[in-house]
Amino acid sequence: MTSHPTTGPSPDFSSERGEKPAPERADVLGGDFGSFDDHRPPAQELLDDCVHCGFCLPTCPTYALWGEEMDSPRGRIYLMEMAEKGEIPLEGAFTTHIDRCLGCMACVTACPSGVQYDRLLEATRPQIERHVPRSRADRLFREAIFALFPYKRRLRAASIGGALYQKLRPKSMDKVMAKLPSRLAAMESLLPPVRVREAFARIPARTPAIGPRRGRVGLLTGCVQDVFFHPVNEATVRVLAAEGWDVIAPREQTCCGALGLHAGREPEAVERAKKLIATFERAEVDTIATNVAGCGSSMKEYGELLADDPAWAERAQAFAAKVRDISEVVDETLADPRARRHPIEATVVYHDACHLGHAQKIRSEPRRVLRAIPGVELVELPEAELCCGSAGIYNMLQPEAAGDLGRRKAGNIRGTGADVLVTANPGCLLQIRKYLEGELPMLHPIQLVDASIRGVRPPEMG
Amino acid sequence: MLDAAMVREFTDLLSENGVITDEVGLRSYECDGLTGFRQVPALVVLPRDAQEVAGAVRLCAKYGMPFVARGAGTGLSGGAMPVADGVVISLQKLRRILEIDVENRRAVLEPGVYNLEISKAAAPYGLYYAPDPSSQQVCTIGGNVAENSGGAHCLKYGFTTNHVLEMEVVLADGSVVTLGGPTGEQAGPDLRGLFIGSEGTLGVCTKVTVRLLQTPETVRTVLADFPSIEAAGDTVGDIVDAAIVPAAVEMMDSLAMEASEAATGAGLTVDSPAALIIELDGPGDEVEAEFEHLTAICERHGATRLHVPTEAEERQKVWKGRKAAFAAVGRISPDYIVQDGVVPRTRLAEVLTRIAEMGRDADLRVANVFHAGDGNLHPLVLYSEAAGEHDAAEKLSTDIAELCVELGGSLSGEHGIGTDKACSMPAMFSEDDLGVMHRVRLAFDPDSRCNPGKLFPTPRLCGERPGKYAPHPLEEAGVIERL
Numbered sequence: 001m002t003s004h005p006t007t008g009p010s011p012d013f014s015s016e017r018g019e020k021p022a023p024e025r026a027d028v029l030g031g032d033f034g035s036f037d038d039h040r041p042p043a044q045e046l047l048d049d050c051v052h053c054g055f056c057l058p059t060c061p062t063y064a065l066w067g068e069e070m071d072s073p074r075g076r077i078y079l080m081e082m083a084e085k086g087e088i089p090l091e092g093a094f095t096t097h098i099d100r101c102l103g104c105m106a107c108v109t110a111c112p113s114g115v116q117y118d119r120l121l122e123a124t125r126p127q128i129e130r131h132v133p134r135s136r137a138d139r140l141f142r143e144a145i146f147a148l149f150p151y152k153r154r155l156r157a158a159s160i161g162g163a164l165y166q167k168l169r170p171k172s173m174d175k176v177m178a179k180l181p182s183r184l185a186a187m188e189s190l191l192p193p194v195r196v197r198e199a200f201a202r203i204p205a206r207t208p209a210i211g212p213r214r215g216r217v218g219l220l221t222g223c224v225q226d227v228f229f230h231p232v233n234e235a236t237v238r239v240l241a242a243e244g245w246d247v248i249a250p251r252e253q254t255c256c257g258a259l260g261l262h263a264g265r266e267p268e269a270v271e272r273a274k275k276l277i278a279t280f281e282r283a284e285v286d287t288i289a290t291n292v293a294g295c296g297s298s299m300k301e302y303g304e305l306l307a308d309d310p311a312w313a314e315r316a317q318a319f320a321a322k323v324r325d326i327s328e329v330v331d332e333t334l335a336d337p338r339a340r341r342h343p344i345e346a347t348v349v350y351h352d353a354c355h356l357g358h359a360q361k362i363r364s365e366p367r368r369v370l371r372a373i374p375g376v377e378l379v380e381l382p383e384a385e386l387c388c389g390s391a392g393i394y395n396m397l398q399p400e401a402a403g404d405l406g407r408r409k410a411g412n413i414r415g416t417g418a419d420v421l422v423t424a425n426p427g428c429l430l431q432i433r434k435y436l437e438g439e440l441p442m443l444h445p446i447q448l449v450d451a452s453i454r455g456v457r458p459p460e461m462g
Numbered sequence: 463m464l465d466a467a468m469v470r471e472f473t474d475l476l477s478e479n480g481v482i483t484d485e486v487g488l489r490s491y492e493c494d495g496l497t498g499f500r501q502v503p504a505l506v507v508l509p510r511d512a513q514e515v516a517g518a519v520r521l522c523a524k525y526g527m528p529f530v531a532r533g534a535g536t537g538l539s540g541g542a543m544p545v546a547d548g549v550v551i552s553l554q555k556l557r558r559i560l561e562i563d564v565e566n567r568r569a570v571l572e573p574g575v576y577n578l579e580i581s582k583a584a585a586p587y588g589l590y591y592a593p594d595p596s597s598q599q600v601c602t603i604g605g606n607v608a609e610n611s612g613g614a615h616c617l618k619y620g621f622t623t624n625h626v627l628e629m630e631v632v633l634a635d636g637s638v639v640t641l642g643g644p645t646g647e648q649a650g651p652d653l654r655g656l657f658i659g660s661e662g663t664l665g666v667c668t669k670v671t672v673r674l675l676q677t678p679e680t681v682r683t684v685l686a687d688f689p690s691i692e693a694a695g696d697t698v699g700d701i702v703d704a705a706i707v708p709a710a711v712e713m714m715d716s717l718a719m720e721a722s723e724a725a726t727g728a729g730l731t732v733d734s735p736a737a738l739i740i741e742l743d744g745p746g747d748e749v750e751a752e753f754e755h756l757t758a759i760c761e762r763h764g765a766t767r768l769h770v771p772t773e774a775e776e777r778q779k780v781w782k783g784r785k786a787a788f789a790a791v792g793r794i795s796p797d798y799i800v801q802d803g804v805v806p807r808t809r810l811a812e813v814l815t816r817i818a819e820m821g822r823d824a825d826l827r828v829a830n831v832f833h834a835g836d837g838n839l840h841p842l843v844l845y846s847e848a849a850g851e852h853d854a855a856e857k858l859s860t861d862i863a864e865l866c867v868e869l870g871g872s873l874s875g876e877h878g879i880g881t882d883k884a885c886s887m888p889a890m891f892s893e894d895d896l897g898v899m900h901r902v903r904l905a906f907d908p909d910s911r912c913n914p915g916k917l918f919p920t921p922r923l924c925g926e927r928p929g930k931y932a933p934h935p936l937e938e939a940g941v942i943e944r945l
Contacts, residue, residue: 048848051792052497054536054600058576067508067554067574068482069490069535078490093486110599112725113792 034086035094037130040308042080042123049115050077056107056117061387061405062100070097073107073117080124091132098124100398102391102405103262105358109385118359119304125264141183145393146265150255150272155227159199186399190430198230207237207247211338214244217329218285218322220276220299222292223255224426231459232426235450236291236326242339242453243330248283256290258298261305262392273302274312277319288319291326291446293356293425294392299323300360325356326446327366327424334372342455343375344448349418350378351409351432353425354387366424366445373452382412390431402431410435420461422448464504468525472507475517480555482506491550494535494542498799498856499881503530503544508552512572512630512638512668515551519666520636522549528911531666533574533605536597538788538800539880541609541661541916548914551666553604559583560669567674568627568644573604573667577611580672589674592619595876596785607667610659612876614710614784615741617835619675621876623658630669631657634907644671656902661878662913664906678743681709682753683777685769686760687734691715691830694736695811697763698834701740702807704759706752711835712739715814717794718787718829718842725790728783731767738834739784787831788842795827795844797852799859802877803866807837813869817841817862824858826851838875839866864889879917887919 033041056073057063063072070079076097082088098121107117134142148154203221217240221233233249240247257272276299280288290296298305300323306316348370356362370378389395389405409432413421421436422445423429429442436442441460451458464483472481482488483505492500504527509515522529528548535542544550556572559579563569564587569580577598580591594613595601601611607629612621619625628642642654657664688694691713698711714722714737719730730737740756742749757768771777791798805813814830821828821843829842841862845855863873863883867890873883887896900918903910 048796049792051789051798052493053495053597053789053792054534055597055786055789057534057536057600063554066479067552067557068487069552070482070487075490079486082486082489088486088489093484097486112786112789114725115792 033084035083035088035090036124036127039126039130040123041127042084042120044084046116046120046123047077047081047084049113050074051113052078053113055112056110056115059106059110059385061102061104061106061389062401064386065401065404071100073111073115076101077115077117077120080120090128095128095132098128100401102354102387102389102394102401104354104387104391106354106385106387109358109361122261122264122301125262126266127264129264129266142263142397145187145396146260146263146268149259149393150223150257152223152226155223156199159196159227182399183396186402187396190395190434199227201230201234202251203233203237203249205249205251207241207249209244209246210241211244213246214333215246215286216284217245217247218280218283218288219247219249220256220288220290220292220295221249221253222290222295222426224430225292225295229426229429229444232291232444232447235444235447236289239326239330239339239446239450239453240289243333244338245329248285250279250283253279256295256299258292258294259392261298261301262294266305269298270305270309273299273305273316277302277312277315280319280322281315286322287324287329288322289324289326289329291424291444293325293353293360294427296323296325297355297359325360325362325365325424327356327362327369330369330446330449331365334368337372339453341373341449341452344373344452344458345375346419346458346461347377347379347417348448349381349413349416349421350445351381351388351413351421351423351428352384353423353428354391356424357385369449370422370445373448376448379416379418381416383408388428388431390425390427392427395427395431406431406435414439420448420458465525468521468527469505471521471524472505472518475521476507476509476514480508480510480514482508491532491535491544491552494532494537494540496538496540496543496799496880496882498852499540499543501544501546503550504547506550506552508555510555512556512632515553515556515666515668516632516636516638518549518551519632519634522551522911523635526909526911528914530913531604531608531662533602533608534576534600536601537605537609537878537880538802539609539874539878539882541878541880541913542605543881543916545914553602553666553668556604556668562587562589562674564589566644567676569672569674571603571670571672573602573607573670575603577601577603577606580674584674585677588677590677591625591672592616592675593622593625596788598785603670603672604667607658607670608660608662609876609878612833612838614712614739614781614833616876617711617833618707618709618743623655625673626654626658626670627673628671629654629657629667631665631667633665634909634912638668639665642671646673659878660903661880661917663903663917665912678709680746680749681741681743681774681777682749683739683741683771683780684753684757684760685729685767685771685780686738686740686757686765687731687767688736688738688760689764689766691736691814692811693763693765694738695814695834697738697760697765698807698810700759700763701756702835704755706742706756708740708756708835709743710739710741711833712784713737713830713832713834714739714784714787715830717827717844718791718831719783721790721792721794721829722783722787724793726779726782726786728779728786729769730783734766739780784831788840791829791842791844794829795846797845797847797855798829799843799845799855800877801839801841801843801859801862802874803839803841803863803871804875805837805839805866805869805871807835809869809871810834810837813839813865813871816865820858820861820865824854826855826858828858828862833875836875837871860886881916884915884917884919887917 069075257269261269303317303320306312388409389402395402532542553574557574561570827844832839845851
C-alpha cells in the first residue's frame with residue numbers, strides 16, 4: 001500500500017556546535033533558528049522535504065485516534081516550521097503535540113517524498129527538554145522512569161514481589177503520585193510478574209560456538225529485556241551458538257540509551273553511547289547483535305548521535321556499522337544453516353515492532369527466519385503498520401492514547417485466530433500482554449527458533 | 463474576535479475536544495495539499511457523527527458563519543482552504559464503514575472513510591470500489607464526492623459519479639436531505655449528480671452509498687518504455703482504434719520517472735523519454751487475446767522495453783511507482799504545483815510539446831504524469847519558493863490549464879477548480895454559464911456560506927492575481943480588509 005522509500009541522503013546536522021556549557025535561546029541571541037537554540041535544531045532542508053501531501057496521515061497512530069491535523073506527522077512538521085521561523089514558542093501547544101508523538105516512524109515508511117521525520121523528531125525533542133519547564137509532577141515522573149529503567153540492578157530490586165515502583169520512589173513523591181493515578185497505574189500494570197530466579201540470572205560472558213565457527217558476536221543483553229525477559233536472552237545465546245557463533249556478552253555493559261534518546265534526553269544518551277562503544281570495542285567482536293528493536297534502532301544511529309564529537313565520531317560509526325538485529329544475523333545463516341529445525345505446528349502472527357519495521361526497515365528478515373521453521377504458518381496482521389502504543393516510555397507518559405492503541409492492536413491480533421504472537425521488542429510484548437493477558441502465548445521470534453532447534457515445545461505453549 | 467457565546471455553543475455540542483480555537487491548532491488547518499494558498503480559520507470543529515455535523519452547520523447558520531468541510535486535506539486545488547473568519551468542519555472523526563451489503567454490492571460509508579479502506583473491507587467478498595485516485599490510501603470518500611475524483615482505472619469504469627448511488631447531505635441551513643437512492647435510478651432531475659463535483663459549495667455530505675464491483679477474474683499489466691512521448695501517444699491512439707478498452711492507460715515522462723523511481727524502486731526506466739502503464743482486466747480468455755494484440759501495438763511503435771509483471775505483488779510495485787509520483791517529485795524539487803487539465807486524447811502530443819516550450823520560456827522544469835487514455839494531464843511545475851520562483855510557477859501552471867481549454871479540453875479533470883483555478887473559469891465558461899451555475903448554487907445555499915470563494919470566480923479573488931496571498935498595500939495600511 002505505502003511506499004518503502006530507500007534511505008535518504010545522509011544526515012545533515014548543523015555542525016556548528018561549540019563547547020559552550022548551556023545553550024541559550026536563539027531568539028534571545030538573535031539567531032536564525034526562531035524558537036530553537038543553535039544546538040542541532042531541526043534542519044531547514046529536512047523541513048523543506050515535506051510537501052504536505054498527507055500520505056502519512058492514515059498510519060500515524062495519533063491521527064488514527066483523533067483525526068486532528070496538529071497530531072499528525074505533516075501537522076507536527078508544520079509546527080516545527082512555525083517554531084523554526086519563531087512564529088510560535090516551544091512552550092505550550094508545540095510541546096503538547098510533539099509530546100503526543102509516539103515516535104513510531106510509520107510516517108517515514110509512508111512518505112513518498114523521503115521526509116526524515118525521525119531526524120526531525122530527534123532534533124526537536126532535546127530542544128523541548130532544554131527549554132520547556134515541565135510541571136513538577138511531570139518532571140518527577142520522568143526522572144523516576146529514567147532512574148529506574150536503564151538500570152538492571154534497580155529493575156531487579158524492583159521486580160521482587162511485583163511492588164516495583166513503590167520500593168524506589170522517595171517519600172516526597174507520595175503526594176505527587178496521588179495526582180497521577182493513570183500514569184502510575186499504567187506503569188505498574190505494564191510490568192509482568194517475574195520469577196526471581198530469572199530476574200537475577202546472568203548470561204555467560206562467553207559462550208563458545210557449536211561446531212565450525214562463523215565468527216564472534218557481541219550480545220547486548222539490555223535492561224528490561226534481561227530482567228523481565230531473561231529467557232529471550234538465553235534463547236538468543238543458544239541459537240547463535242548453535243548456528244556457529246561465539247557469543248560474547250560483556251558483563252560490564254550498561255544501557256544503550258535508547259529510552260533517553262527517544263525521549264529527547266540527549267546528554268544522557270550520548271554518555272551511555274560512549275560507554276557502550278568502549279565496552280564492545282574491548283570485546284573485539286565482528287558483529288553486535290541485539291534482540292530489542294528499540295536498542296538496535298538507537299545503536300545504529302550512534303554515528304549521527306556522536307557525529308560532532310571528533311574523539312568519538314569514527315568510533316561511533318564503526319560501532320553502528322556492526323550492529324544487527326538478531327533476525328538479521330539469523331537470516332544471513334539461513335542459506336547455510338548449521339542447526340536442524342524441528343517442526344512446530346502453529347499459526348503464528350508476527351507483529352512488526354515500529355523500531356524494527358519502520359525505523360530499521362527490517363520486515364522480511366524475521367518473517368524468513370520464522371518461515372524456516374517447519375510447520376509454522378505465518379499470518380499477517382491487519383493495520384500492521386500501526387503502533388501498539390508501547391513506544392518506549394509512551395505508554396507510561398500518555399496512558400490514555402496508549403490504551404486506545406493497545407486495545408486496537410489486541411483486537412486485530414485476536415481477529416487473526418493465531419496460536420501464538422511473536423514480536424521482537426520487550427516494550428511491545430509488555431504493552432500487548434496488558435490487553436491480551438492469558439488469551440494466547442506471546443514470545444520473541446528467537447524463542448520459537450530456539451524451541452525448533454532444540455526440538456522442544458516453545459515456552460508458554462504447553 | 464470570536465464570539466464567546468458561539469464558541470460555548472459549539473463546545474456544548476461537540477465537547478471540548480471537538481473544538482479548536484488555539485492559534486497553533488488553527489494554523490495547522492490553514493491549507494490543504496496546495497500549500498501556496500493559506501488562510502487561518504476562526505474555528506475548527508470536529509463532529510463525531512452526522513447529527514453533530516448537522517448541529518454544527520446549524521450553529522454556523524445561526525451565527526452567519528461561512529464554513530468549509532474538510533476531509534483528509536489532500537486536495538490539490540485549495541478546495542479545503544479555510545475562509546477568513548469562517549469555520550472548518552473536519553470530517554475526520556466520521557470514519558466508520560456502516561455497511562457492506564454483499565448481495566446488492568453496495569457499501570454505506572461515513573464521509574471520512576479512506577478510499578482504499580472501502581476496497582480493503584470489500585476484498586473478503588471478492589468485491590472492490592473502482593475509482594482509485596493516486597492518493598487513495600489517504601483521500602476520503604467525502605472528498606472524492608466533492609471533487610468527483612477519478613483515478614487510473616476511471617478510463618474503463620468511470621468517475622466517482624458513476625459509483626455513488628445515494629448521499630445524505632446537510633444543507634447550509636442545517637437541514638438534512640437525501641440525494642439519489644439505493645438503486646441508482648431515480649426519477650426527476652439528478653440532484654445526486656449535481657452535488658457530486660460541486661466542491662463543497664452546496665452542502666456537507668455525511669453518508670455515502672457506493673457501488674461495489676466484482677474483482678476482475680484476470681488482470682494483465684504491461685510497463686512499456688518508448689523512445690519518445692509522441693510514440694507513446696500514438697500507441698494510446700492505436701489501442702483505442704483497435705477497440706480495446708484497457709482498465710488503465712497511464713503515461714509518465716522521464717522527469718516523473720526519475721522522481722518516482724527514487725521514492726519507490728518500482729522498476730521504472732529512469733532515462734527512458736516516456737513510459738506507458740497499460741492494464742487490462744476481465745475474463746481470462748478475453749484479456750489474454752487483447753493483451754497479445756496490445757503488446758504487438760506497443761512493439762509496432764518502437765517500444766524499447768516491455769515489462770510484464772507476473773505476480774500481483776510485482777504489479778502493485780509498478781502501480782506504486784505511478785501512484786507515488788506526485789509526492790515523490792518532492793525528491794527532485796523543493797516545491798512544485800500539480801496541475802490538472804484535460805485535452806482531447808488526439809491532441810496529447812501537441813499539448814505536451816507546447817507545455818515543454820512554455821516551460822523553457824519560463825525557465826522552469828515540468829514533469830508529466832497523466833491518465834493518457836482519457837487525455838487527463840497532470841503536469842507538475844517544479845520551482846523553488848526560496849529562489850523566488852513561486853509566482854512564475856503559478857503563472858505557468860495557470861497558463862497550462864488555460865492551454866488545455868484552448869485545445870478544446872477542460873480546466874480540471876479530477877482535482878477540482880477550488881481556489882487555484884476559480885479565476886480561470888471565464889476562460890472556459892461564458893458569463894451566462896457562470897450565471898446559471900451561480901443561481902443553482904444559491905438555490906441550495908442562498909447566503910453563499912458553503913465553501914465561499916471556491917469554484918466560482920469572484921471579483922475580489924480575481925481582481926488580484928491568483929497566487930500566494932500577499933497583502934494589498936491598502937490592507938497593510940488598514941484601509942481595506944480582506945473579507
